[in-house]
Every structure is written in C-alpha cells, then in structure tokens.
Amino acid sequence: MDTQDLQVVQQRIQETIEVLNDFNKLGDKERGRSSYVEQLIKDMAIYYGYSEFLLEKLFYLFSVSEVAYKAVEFFESNEISRPITIRTNTLRTRRRDLAQSLINKGTTLEPIGKWTKVGLTVFDSSVPIGATPEYLAGHYMLQSASSFLPVMALAPQENEKILDMAAAPGGKTTYMAALMKNTGLIFANDANKERIKSLVSNIHRLGVKNTVVCNYDGREFPTVMGGFDRVLLDAPCSGTGVISKDPSVKINKTYKDFILLSHLQKELILSAIDSVDAKSSTGGYIVYSTCSVTVDENEDVVNYALKKRPNVKLVQTGLDFGQEGFTKYRGKIFHPSLKLTRRYYPHVHNMDGFFVSKFKKFSNHYTRTNKDDIIVDNDNFEDNSSQNDIHFNDEEDQKYIEASLNKSLKRKGFKIQKDNSKSQESKKQRLKAGVSNN
C-alpha cells in the first residue's frame, strides 16, 4: 500500500475513533457501533501491518470505554524500540562501580527506576554495549527491564533448591544466582539444545557457580526431579509483548499457534506446580510469566492451573506496579484472585509487554476436580487436601450427568428419546434456560 493510501486509512482511523468516543452524538445509529469497531480493526490491521486476527485479539485487551484510544497507544508503542537496559551482576560488581566505568567509556545512563537496585537504562553509548570489557568480564547482563520482574516475584532465598524450567539464554537464572549469592542449587533447564549453549556461556561469563544445566522437556518434571523450594516457569510464548523487537509476530502467529501454545503452557504449568514441595520451610512458590499480553497465554493458563490443582492459590507478586490481571475477558470469567496477577504494557510502563503471576502451594496432595467450567470460589482455597487422590473421569461422569438430566426432564413431563445427541443438547439448553412445561 502506498503512502497516500495509508494516509487515507490513518484519517479514517482517527474519524472512527472520534465517532466511537461520542457515538450518541456522532454515530450513524442505522450502521451501529459494532460496524464502526469492525472498520476500525480492519483499518488498524492495515495501518500497523498486523493480521486482522491478531489485531482483533490485542484490540480487545482494552476495556470498551477506553478501547479505541488505548489500543492505538498500544499499537503505536509497538512501533518504537524500548530503551536498552542492563542488569548489574552483583556476583561481580556493584551498580555504582559499573555505572562509573561505563560513564568513563562515554556512556549515558541512569537507574531504571526506584523499583530495582540493579538495573540501568543506557541512553547513549560510544562503545557497543554488548562488547565492552565489563560485559565480557560478566559485570552485567543485557536484559529487558520487564524480565527482572518474574525473578523479583519469585524472590529466591539463599540455600534453596530452585528450578528454572525454561531457562535459556539465562537472564533470569543468572539473576536468581546473584540474589542467592551463589548458594543453594539452581536447575536451569531448557528443551532446546541450541539455546542451552547461550545459557551455559552466560552462566560462565557471569561467574554463576550454583547452577546445573539440564535439557529436558519441562513436561517431564517432576519425574526427572521434584521437591523444589521454588519453580520459575518463564514459558515459551507468542511474544506479543515484544513486537517492537520482533515485528514478524504481527503476521506470523495464527489461530492454531495460540491453541498449541496455550496447550503447552497449560501442561508446563501443571508440571511446574507438581515439582514444588509444599512443605518447603522457606518457599513453596511457583512463578508463571510470559512476554506476551494475550489472555489465552496468561489468565486462561493460570485459571486452568487453579482448577486442575486445588492445592495452589494465587498470592501477591510483591511487585509494587503493574496492572491487575483480568478476572473477565470477552465472555470468559476467571477466578477473582486473578486480579493478583500483574500485566505490563509498553505504552503504560515503557517496557516490554509482560505477565507475572505467583502461586503458593499449600499441600502436596489434592482432590482433583472435573468442574472445568465452574469457577472455584474462595472456599476452595482452604487447604482441602486429601491423602487419597480421587480421580474423576469426565467421559464416565457424562453417563451419570445425562441420566440425571433425563430424570429431571421426565419429572417435568418431557418425553425422552434415547441416543439422540441433538435432542440431548437442546434438553440441556432448555434446562439451563429454566424452561419447563408447567
């Protein structure tokens, strides 16, 4: 599309937003609000170069009242690079000393913010920041500000046993090692052999000595090893939080990718939970994070974990900024405690889009639930653990559910036709809607 056409699209985006902001006065009622929204999504996809599928998914992250202009701010911020940030490796140096030596080399920098004592933002540098003598000596890690957050939330303690389930290239592993002052033991795992090379090299460069590197599919834990004090699952994701770094995401992530990714994330999060020892005297925590902002990869995964593992509950992340996670999104309703999770956006926090959640495991045993579409209420967060795991089989249960539905319909005077799935479906719907013959 040439520049002139793009200008036409941009103009229409602005006009549509104006109409949506004051629909009663400016909108064509015959046309309807939803048709304006549809047009806006189409135009924004063209203007910012996204597939319509992804643009729509991201557009609806913003609440109806603010959707149009907040969404524009978000998409605009994906067009701008984030500031370069580095993390001081406190195993080798202090931030003050590092800052001084980099300033002496012609670098302009300042602390990232009050929330971190180890981060520096580099505004300008006459030397390549990834090849200074300080970098090679392991005094710092080039690391996005948002990727500090899951480690801060995990808060690993000295002498603990920690699993970093998806660790390569090791930004978070090496930060954990620094917080633990090289004590205890970290298992830094990654399924990708190629990426393990950069993990190993960062561990050596930064002087990390408390870490064992391993190469398993995370879903194999805790069979490989369990009983961890804390587990970090910085999950493989679509990268919708880092579009400014990798714009290919705009067009190459399909509906199927999101289905597959969230399926993998759900399997990994259960393994992460099962790998933690609830009886740890210092820990018993799991942090789940992604560098994506989609609900499918974040709240949906966390909500699934809460349902499948009633022996965990969400707790405060301990991070004093970030937006609350969603408790509802486009017709889906999540557990109210999802508001304890934290979302980070480039247009709000000037850092990569990110999601952080923290669980506490309070029992090593649990009663499995098959109420997948029922929201667990707060009472379920009591320690209702049982020494005997009770296994429900959804298919087997279906027979009893059908039988009970039939009984209930008979009582209401309906005639039951056997093995007619369509009629079963409509019965369920009638029951749900409370329709009766009386």
Ligand SMILES: C[S@@+](CC[C@H](N)C(=O)[O-])C[C@H]1O[C@@H](n2cnc3c(N)ncnc32)[C@H](O)[C@@H]1O
């Ligand atoms: C977001 S990156 C991790 C970044 C890392 N935590 C850091 O801070 O440097 C996700 C990682 O998950 C790994 N991965 C993908 N599928 C996996 C699986 N099934 N089990 C374990 N790791 C997996 C990828 O190879 C990738 O390195």
